[in-house]
Amino acid sequence: MTTIASRMLSGSAWLSGARIVTNILSFVSTIVLARLLAPADFGIVALGTTLMAILSSITEISLSQALIQHRNPTEEHFHTAWTLNGLRGIVLALIMCGAAWPMAIIYEDNRLIPVVCVMAIGVVISGLGNPRRIMFQKKLIFWQEFLLLVTNRVTMVVSTIWLAIVWDSYWALIVGVLLGQLVQTLVSYAILPFLPRPGLNHARELWSFSVWLTLGQAINTINWRFDQLLVGGLLGNATLGHYAVGSNLAQVPTRETTNPIRQTLFPALSQIADDPPRLRQGYQRAQALITLVALPMGIGVALVADTLVLAAMGSKWLPAVPIIQALSVIFAVQTIGSMVSSLGMARGHTKLLFVRDLQMFFIRLPIIVAGTLMFGLAGLIGARVISGLIGTFVNMLVVRQLVQLGVWEQLAVNIRSLVSAAAMAVVVLLFQRTAGLADGTLMQAVLDIAANAALGAVVYIAANLLLWRLAGRPNGPETELIGMAAKVIRRLVPGRA
Structure with a gap:
């Protein structure tokens, strides 16, 4: 467990570094593009990407997960995976081009035809x-992922901003993504040379593991993307632009906190899948640590959303503020139980994960539709909060079924984080009411956000440590962070005990 934890920590460090770099670039890109392009431009691109995401999920065959879970994949397995992925890409591109015209008719916008075809x-x-x-x-080695993510994002951001300046069109968003994908594909062969050849010798073997993941991914993507189609059809492209950008910004703190550990957790848990006590312990430790870090990040973004949007993106994006505030909080809360997919794949229970996704589809979709039809955008936001809480509970039930870890046991290790996050929110809100909001220059807004962030960090850390000490310093996420900090200090200060 110690060796695996060390390799997970190293891998998470690489991935965290990549996410920090890419998100700084994405944040800068979003701010610049928000000023160069109109919300409606983001709306039409969001429709195209939503169609692509839904169709991609329906045809996704999850070969990466199958190869990780496989005990000893051979070269033939990789040739099979390359062939299947290539065929899938071609078929999916044809389906997208065929769907472009009906979609343009439904949304009464002929621009969708070339947009979708180029995305294909x-x-x-x-x-x-x-x-x-x-x-x-x-093998829990992730430096190559750092290289792939950073090269993709640098290419995409630089080309998108440059093209937006030159073209002043939504096409900058589309072409920039294409260039990033091309560079990432080329780099993947540069870091590990491989000469693929067509072959399907192990197609059935790989498919037997990934079929349930494929079905689950399809259901999940429709479930999570349908709201954008709904907003685009009922409320228009401008509102869809606000919703898409706001939802994306709300995801950033939680997504970037959890993704590095999520990507390392599946291969790590796969190595101890045959040892239930170690598997249960490893999952609980990782999940509690993620929530400890993600909660203050998500809630913190909600607390400064209005200042951030007004100063960085301009008043035309103010309708995105309540979206960011509500969704960033619920995304943070959802980290409790969010690692269930890694746990299920490690144990090979992909069918159970599909059943979970199917259940959430029939729970979430009616709530989303009803909320939007009855109360518009506000109803949609409320529906996402309610369905998010339900989804968290469902995930915890699935964890209980996988490793016999009770719902209360899962929740108990997060109680200190939840209480500390609530204390942080109360103190920062009182501070904001006393100090007022920044309404001047960008520098004033930056200082205001920095002051709120510093105050929130101090309150959260102090409250968590106090509660941890009052509880008798039990083994938990605080222990993990203190241990990590001690390792970093020993490496940075030679000879330090």
């Missing part, structure tokens, strides 16, 4: 990536 090119490019690089992840 990116699907083909991504499908030709190097499948052999998954061996790095299988």
Whole structure:
């Protein structure tokens, strides 16, 4: 467990570094593009990407997870994976082009036809990536993921901003993504040379593991993307632009906190899947640590959303503020139980994960539709909060079924984080009421956000440590962070005990 934890920590450090770099670039890009382009431009691109995401999920065959879970994949397995991914990319591109015209009729916007068809090119490019690089992840080595993510994002951000300046059109968003995908595919072969050849010798073997993941991914994507289609059809492209950008910004703190550990957790848990006590312990430790870090990040973004949006993106984006405030909080809360997919794949219970996704589809979709039809955008936001809380509870029930870890046991290790986050929110809100909001220059807004962040961090850390001490310093996420900090200090200060 110690060796695996160390490799997970190292892998998470690489991935965290990549996420920090890419999110700084994405944040800068979003701010710049929000000033260069109109909300309606983001809306039409969001419709195209939503169609692509839904169709991609329906045809997704989860070969990376199958190769990680496989005990000893051979070269033939990688040739099979490359062939399947390539064929999938071609078929998906044809389906997207065929769906472009009906979609343009439904949304009464002929611009969707070329938008969707050009996006289809990116699907083909991504499908030709190097499948052999998954061996790095299988061995909990992640420096190559850092390189792939950073090169993709640098290419995309630089080209998108430059094209937006030159073209002043939503096409900058589309072409920038294509260029990023092309560079990422080329780099995947540079970091681990591989000469693929067509072959389907192990197709059935790989498919037997991934079929339930494929079905679950399809249901999940429709479930999570349908709201954008609903907003675009009922409330218009401008509102969809506000909703898409607000929802994306709300995800950033939680997504970037959890993704590095999520990506390392599956291969790590796969190595101890045959040892239930170690598996239960490893999952509980990782999940509690994620929530400890993600909660203050998500709630913190909600607390400064109005200042951030007004100063960085301008008044035309103010309708996105309540979206960011509500969703960033619920995304943070959902980290409790969010690692259930890694746990289920490690144990090979992909069918159970599909059943979970199917259940959430029939729970979430009616709530979303009803909320939007009855109360518009506000109803949609409320529906997402309610369905998010339900989804958290469902995930915890699935964890209980996988490793016999009770719902209360899962919740108990997060109580201190939840209480501390609530204390942080109360103190920061009182401070904001006393000090007022920044309404001047960008520098004043930056200072205001920095002051709120510093105050929130102090309150959260102090409250958590106090509660931990009052509880008798039990083994928990605080222990993990203190241990990590001690390791960092020993490395930075040679000879330090």
